[in-house]
Structures are given as structure tokens and as C-alpha cells.
Amino acid sequence: MSKIDFTAYDTKDFYDEMFDENNNVRPNYKMFLERLEKLSHKKLKSLQYATDRAQLSLGMTFNVYADNQGVERILHLDIIPRIIGNSEWTLLERGLQQRIKALNLFIQDIYNDQKVFKDKIIPKEMILSSVSYLKQLEGFKPPKDIWCHITGSDLIKGGDGQYYVLEDNLRCPSGVSYMLENREILKRTFPELFEQLGVKPVYDYTHTLRDTLEYLSDKEKPVVVVLTPGVYNAAYFEHSYLAQQMGAELVEGKDLIVKNDIVYMITTNGLQRVDVIYRRLDDEYIDPLVFNKQSLLGTPGLFNAYIKGNVALVNAPGTGVVDDKAVYAYIPRIIKYYLGEDMILPNVKTYICDEEQDRKYVIDNIHNLVVKQTDASGGYGMLIGPKSTKKEQQEFITKIKNKPRNYIAQPMINLSRVPTITDDTIEGRHVDLRPYALYGDDIKIIPGALTRVALTKGSIVVNSSQGGGSKDTWVLNR
């Protein structure tokens, strides 16, 4: 039986997480490699197959927006983990804490004192023109002054082996259930490695999440619910999973009713007051009286109940401003302004098409750049310059000229790679990293992450809706 070997493994041109440029194994992966090399290809395949089965039986499925309703897919889990050493993680942790702290202060400021505009750190129009800026929140302070309770930033590692923050995701970051369930599955796949290697556990995420939510209420036993758009939502598995793991009620908008600015859920025994809502619904859908009038997903009156301080919403409405890709470019300055510190985790260099000089550069160099729509996510509305046709580039240039505020551009980053099982061998595939942070009495970064992997050879699009898979992420004790 042929054993697994990596003699033909290609590490050229990219940073590989397992091997250095001379094909020597990196220290984090040494023990894992030894284990892997004892396996035959056939055994590895059967371990991978058992994983696919386990995901199906757990019901870890999602619906893709473009597909017909009811078409379910699993997020493919590749069993070769992403392994991160302790010192690397510590830096990442500090960087994320710094960033989230600053961003929270920034959001509070733009809706209240607006010092950041007065001190000319960021143009006022840039914020006020963001579709995610909610005028209704001006002068409002949320419970405990926390806006972004749950963050799932997207990070990448470049060819230089350095982490960069790509997106902050302060609205409703998803994927944490995959982090948790992937770990449960991998513990069955490689039980002996967990014992020997010293992998930090992630299991307390849902406990910490519950604490984070309860922290917002002054009651001793607040009623906490998870608000979902319903079973047809792509992330429904996660909503129900989190509710069940936290022991919280899973509600839809129609299960809630607002009377005299107080939110109740409709139970078989009448109305029960709700104190904290972890909503997995974007701002525009939560309340048809204030936002999207067509929305059937939300609850009329919810926003007013929130403004009156009678219920906590997590994340707070209005945080989407920071997810605007044009605001992203200012984050280094935002951190410096609020904390007086230099940014620990760097941003990717970003060109703002709304600024004339940058726009000219972007148009001239579009074939080398990644162009992104400022209010889009999920890998939609973007152009990957080096992989695009002249025609596509021309289309984007027209779009940029028409609405410069809607576009930014970044240099192409060579995402790092991790060995990944393919049909007949193991090859490097590009990955990103989404760690999760919870902001309660302090900012906790869960020692683990969802590593998303672009399964198609050469692809750098890791989004689940576009052929991405996932890997378990191991943070080591040492």
C-alpha cells in the first residue's frame, strides 16, 4: 500500500503553512507530518470519507442563495488541519483585541460626539454616505457602550508570512458553528494527536457567548433568544446550533411582538418578555416600521424598543459602517487616534476610488489589482485583475467611473497555502483565517478559527457560496 509522501509537493511561489521554501517541515507541523506519513493513501481517503458522512448526519448543511430552495450542501471539511503556533497566535490575539477596541470606540463616536470628523481623521461624508450608517442612532449609546459584541474578522497570510486583516465583519459574522463542529469531527479523526500535540480547546465558545449576551442585561436571569430569518436561510444550521448549544430560544420575527416598546415572545402560555436578542438578521430587515418596509422577517416596533433601552440587540444596529470597504482604509488612523497605538495587525494596502489620485492608479493598474464593491460581501461584486479578461476589466472601469464611492482596490495578495486532499494526491490550496472575538466584560479571542480553503486549484476565492471548503484550525499550547 502506497504511503503518503510529500517529495513531489510543490511549495513554489507561495507561502506554505506546512513546509518552508526548502521543503523542510515547519515546527508546528512536525508531529502531524509524522502521523500523516504513517498512513496509506487509502486510509487517508477513508478518513476523509468518514468525515463527509459525519457532516451529513450532523446536518451541517447550508443552502446556496443562487440555488433553488431546499438544495443543501455541506461545507467540505478537509481533514488536514491548519496548525498555528502559540507565539504567532498571541500576536494575532493582541492585534485583534486592539482593533476591536478601537472600532468600538469609533462607532460610539460617529453616532455621538463625532470627534473623529472634527479632528479630520476621516471625512464625514464618507461615513454619512455609507448605506450602513443609521441616522436613527445619532445620540444613542447601547448597553455597556458595546456595539460589536461578536466579530469574525477575515485574515490572510501573505507571501511574506505576515498576517493581514482583510475584512472586519462586524455585522453578523457566520461560520463559528463550523469551527466548533469541525473540531468535534477532527477529534474523532486524529484522537492521538490531540493528546500529544496540546491543542487549545474551543468548546467554551457557546458558554462565553451566553455570558456575553447576558452581560448586557441587568437582570439576574435575562431571557436570551436567537433571532433567525428561518429554515431557508443559508446559515440556518448555525442559528439553530448556537441556540441549542446556549440553551436559548430560537425565534423568528413573527414569534416576537412589541407592546409599549417592550419585546415579548408569543408562547403557548401567553407573552414572555425578551431581554437580549442575538439577531442573525441584517439591520435593514429587523423592523419593517423603520427600515425595509417589505421585510417579513423582522418584528414591527423592535427598533424603537431597542432605542428605549428595553431590549439589547447583538450586534448593535449600525455597526455595518465599519464593514464598508472604503472605511477599512482608514482603520490604521482610527486605531492611532483612539488608542494612541500603532496597528499591530496590518491592513492590506487599499486604494480608495473616491480619491482622485487613487482612482487614477486603480484604472491604470486594474489588471494587477483586486477591485471590490464597498457594500458587497461573500466574494460577490469583485474583480480579480490578474485573472480577468480585458472586457471584464473595462466593465469595472466603467463602474468605478460611474460610482467611485462604491469601489476600492487592493494589490493581489498571494494567500498562503495548506496541504489539502485532492482526488488523487495532496496539493497546496489557498486559505484564509476567520477567528472569532467576543466583547463582553473584556475582549476574548477564541483560540481557534474557521480556516476557509479554496478547493479549486489556483483559486483564491474561499467563500462557501463559491466552491470553498474548510479546515479545522489548531492553536497549540506551545
Add this chain to the structure above:
Amino acid sequence: MLGRVANTIYWMNRYLERAENYARFMDVNYNLSLELPPNEEQQWKPLVVITGDWELYESLNSKVEKSKVNYFLAFDENNPNSIYNCISLARENARAVRPEITKEIWEQINSLYFLVKQGLEQKRLDDKELRGFLTEIKNGCQLVYGMYDSTISRNEGWDFGKLGQVIERADKTSRVLDAKYHLLLHSPAKVGSSLDLIQWAALLKSVSAYDMYRKKYGKLTPSSIAEFLILDTQFPRSILACLINAEKSLITLCGSSVGFSNIAQKQLGALKSQLEYDDINDIISQGMHEYLNDIQLRLNEISSSIYNSFFDIEIHV
């Protein structure tokens, strides 16, 4: 508990019970057909009649054939009550109330879904394949009942689930008895002949009642069989036993054991009391079909009253 959630649990249990009943009806009928003189129409039409979907079957199929009937009941996506649809709906409901049930139950319902989905894709209708499939469905559903019993707290959700299960069960028992009783009494086979016995035994087996019936009555006679399936208080699939269990759950949910606190409790209590004081001879002289038909109608009424009393309380807000 949220009204929507309670309703979903109620239906999840009804769908599972329905799927399990269909699988058993089909399996027993299949077994029976092997020993009867070949006549596809006579053997397979009653099976569809029991389910109450004869009109739909006729509109979709030109004639009665074994394979068509089995396809219609097991896999047909156009039949809202096919095993495939029942299990899919049970799973959709389970998914919607995932936080209310345990991991074990969810995974088992999920694996039942993959079983029917695969069955549909592979068209498991061959003689051997089909019976294996039906057994897997029956066992798979029973496994859910067992898990329900041993992993779910006796809370509101449990009682709503139980209600759904026993109301569905009572309905199915009454339908099987209704369809078969008539047919067998007027069948050309001689009373007490082996052909006659096989058929009465099959009726009992359709509701898993054969062994318990034999233990209690020994001899197969039409009136004892009817008595056992309608009025027995100990056999868990008899109509009365189902009503007794439904009432227990309603009492827990409403909190009052004397009188009634809503229309569902009133209707159910009335039906149960009637059966408690009914006598099989009266039922037979009154007309079995009319009697069972009345039960089915009243079960439907009770089901909608449960909906109005517990699940759709927005109106009262």
C-alpha cells in the same frame, strides 16, 4: 414554549407516526399478497383506500398495479402523504425546532431522510429491496420514539409531541379497521377458512396488534378484533388507549384534570368518555363504518382545536 415551535413539534411527531404506519401497512400487505390468489386490484386498492388518498392515486395512475401503489405510497413526491414526503417534512420540522430536541433524535431523523432520499433515487421497489426498505423505515421511526422516550425531558414539548403521535395513531388504526373490516366481512372466503384467517391476521399485523391480541383473546373473531382495536385500554395502538394518552398530555398542558379549560380538551374528553362506555355489540349493530367515520371526523376537529387553543394564540393577544 413558542406557539410556532409547539406546532412544529406536534407535526414532526405526526409525520413520523404516519410514515411508520404506512411502512407497516405496506409490508403487511405485501406479505399477505404472496399468499392470496393473484388479483392485483383486489389486493392493492384497499391499501390506498386506507390512506384516504384514493382519488389522488386515480388521478395520477391509470390502473392499480402493485409497483404503482408501492411507488405512490413510498416515494411519490406528488403524494403529500408518501413516506418520502412525511419523512422529509418531519426532518424539516425537526430542523426548525432543533434546539428543542436532542442531538440523538436530530441525527436519527436526519439519517431517516437520507434513507428515503436514497430509496427514491435508487427506486427501491423490487420485491426484496422494498421489504428491506420498509423494515428500515419502521425500525428507524421506532428508534426515534425510543430516543424521544429516553432523552427528552417531560416538558411542554414532550406533551405536544405525544399529542401529535397518538392522534395520528388513533386515526390510522381507525382507518385500517374501517377499510378492512368491511371488505373481510363481505369477502367470498368462508368464515374460519385459512384464507379468511390470513386476512384477519393481516389486519391485526397492520397495526402491530397480532401478538397482543392473541394473548388476550386467542381466537380470531371479527367482533373481538374490532373490540381490541377500538376499545382496549391496554394496547397502545387501540383508539381508546390513544385517546387516554392524548388526554393525559392535554391535562398536563392545561393544568386541570376536572372539566376542561379549552375547546380541544372538551372535544377530546367527550370522545374519550364516549368510547369508555361504548360496547362492541352496540358499535356493530349501529354500523361499524358510521362509527369509525365519526371518530375520524372528530379527531380532525380535535386537531384543529389544538391548533387554535395553543399554536395560534396571536389572535388572543
